[in-house]
Amino acid sequence: MILVLDFGGQYNQLIARRVRENHVYCEVHPHTLSLDKIREMAPKGIILTGGPNSVYKADSASCSPELFELGIPVMGICYGSQLMSHLLGGKVATAPTSEYGKTEVTIDEQGSKLFQGVDKKTICWMSHTDYIAEAPAGFTVTASTPVCPVAAMENAAKNLYATQFHPEVMHTVQGKTMLKNFVYEVCGCAGEWKMDSFVKTTVEELKAKIGNGRALCALSGGVDSSVAAVLLSKAIGKQLTCVFVDHGLLRKDEGDQVEAVFGPNGSYDVNFIRVNAKDRFYAKLAGVTEPEQKRKIIGEEFIRVFEEEAKKIGAVDYLVQGTIYPDVIESGLGKSAVIKSHHNVGGLPDYVDFKEIVEPLRLLFKDEVRAAGRELGIPEYLVNRQPFPGPGLGIRIIGEVTEEKVKIVQEADAIYREEVAKAGADKNLGQYFAALTNMRSVGVMGDGRTYDYAIALRAVMTSDFMTAESAQLPWDVLQKTTTRIVNEVKGVNRVMYDCTGKPPATIEFE
CATH class of the missing domain: 3.40.50.880 (Class I glutamine amidotransferase (GATase) domain)
Known part of the structure; x- marks a missing residue:
């Protein structure tokens, strides 16, 4: 060690x-x-x-x-x-x-x-x-x-x-x-530590910790929460209930995709509850533009929804979250400077109505989480899913979050991901997505003047998500994506590409 x-x-x-x-x-x-x-x-x-x-x-x-x-x-x-x-x-x-x-x-x-x-x-x-x-x-x-x-x-x-x-x-x-x-x-180390030992040890620790208690898992359908859910299901089985909160800030059609995997007709024998809370989150975010405030609002509302669902199903002792190392570091726990609060770390409210929060992946980086997923037998398409932040599109929309803006960024992001994947340009990318800037500019479409939003496209190469380089995507992919977004997404007349690495930028926009 x-x-x-x-x-x-x-x-x-x-x-x-x-x-x-x-x-x-x-x-x-x-x-x-x-x-x-x-x-x-x-x-x-x-x-x-x-x-x-x-x-x-x-x-x-x-x-x-x-x-x-x-x-x-x-x-x-x-x-x-x-x-x-x-x-x-x-x-x-x-x-x-x-x-x-x-x-x-x-x-x-x-x-x-x-x-x-x-x-x-x-x-x-x-x-x-x-x-x-x-x-x-x-x-x-x-x-x-x-x-x-x-x-x-x-x-x-x-x-x-x-x-x-x-x-x-x-x-x-x-x-x-x-x-x-x-x-x-x-140091003369032997190099004998492998991910299978982490999975085995963690399952045993979760069994011992939770015992006969009941746990509620915050399931987003992303890699981290999915691996956390499967770890818990192996440890405590039906004592686990997975709650999927559709906060209206997910990628296009993502709510239905998550339910298809973990729901009643899915691959896993877990208790699954889907909560459609879009209107509730939009109301809380109305008029809010400051990034940290948005994150904390979304984080607190998540916890409140989970508390309510826990009361509906009876006494629940533990809240399970897919927190990983980069979340912890960037939220400034310990002596590190705060970069931004993550909803499942620094964004938690002061009072949480659970006995304890369980974060089985807290010591792992993204690639280690994926390795744990493979060890657990989770399908490759799910293990390799690109990261998606807990606050969702709320931090990919600069300024106030509205239903109209969410629709714009969902459609633009879906087009971008489709074109990148179709061209095979996604092989070495750590993360890629579209974000909605708060900038509006003059354009001309169909011989008429427009005054619409600008979409920013981002793609980075990274192995650890602590540092990243902006990816040099093929120009024809960017051109095709731009043409489709401007033509197909109402309210957008300009598309830009973010060339900034991490540092000095973060991977997400807010």
Whole structure:
């Protein structure tokens, strides 16, 4: 097992995901975890994450210097590297030149275990305003950039390694190799952890936790909630009731598709209830334009609907949700900065009328959820379904949500997905969809003036949904999609394509 100590950065759980890619189990814990607990856990290695603070400030997150004397290999990343330097006698200061984004790093010590198989010059992701001005005694500088003299350092005798850059993000071209080297070459891990062990352990834990209790699953029909539902059905069977709330913010025909899979004539032997709550959600969202407020309204209304359904079927002890790691991180739980609230994490109201919320996928990334789905025998077409946010089209409509706008984006999105799939351009896409901007512009159609909405098309390539690159879709696909949307969707006279990656943007619009 590799232990990740969290100092509050945005990519902390992504480190765990990268470690697990090497079939090594990994847990993330706060940096305040005691030395006694660490000794008890006996990890094969420890990784210190990034964070938003300066290590030399009195109130900054820190750890005991004794951590580096436990005889356990330690790797510091970004803030973690600076903290290692600071606690062991090096010098950390405000950098004369900050670095952010893709940066060419020179590997100065290719004999390092960490950099085996890494090119002498390699592209890495930097994100720092402080830097290590002087490495501690006993450390060798192993990598540098023109403005960062200590881009990496190590004390190989003590198995202490540090990188100023982020090897965990996809923008660091050979980052996976570096982390694999740390896990295998430095820590000596065996690589025996597989998804089947997660599924088996989770089912047993759910049986023990819920016992004879009853659970209500928030089923959207997406990958996450579907995998959560099947996990629960294997654990507690008919003690589970799946409630599907059609909030009127789903993709075109999606409500009927979900019912076809999980309903009375579907593939799974579960109690299934469909609640058509479109009017209720639209009324709550009337006049609301602020994204966070929309998310929280939708999240609270979800919970209220579930509470009502729970009362109809009798006492229900647990609410099951398909929350996954990226939801947790972006909602700013712990010390990470809030990017946006997810309806099933930061968007929950203060009072929830259930004994407890159960989130069996909370420690998994999207690709791991899909792997768990396959392990559970869920059909491939459902496992590979592209993500859809809990707030639905409510966050793909900029500004106020109305029934008219929902209809526009549903039709445009259906056309876009159809044309992309028809052209076979969806093979390497992590997510693609149409969104409705709040911009109206002048156009000309049939020799007449129009003043209608602009649709924005988005498509990204990503393996983890923490970082993403905008996809370069074939121009003929975009042209055909544009023509069809403008011709077939009333109220639209302009179509644009979003070329922004994540960061700086998020994948969803709000």
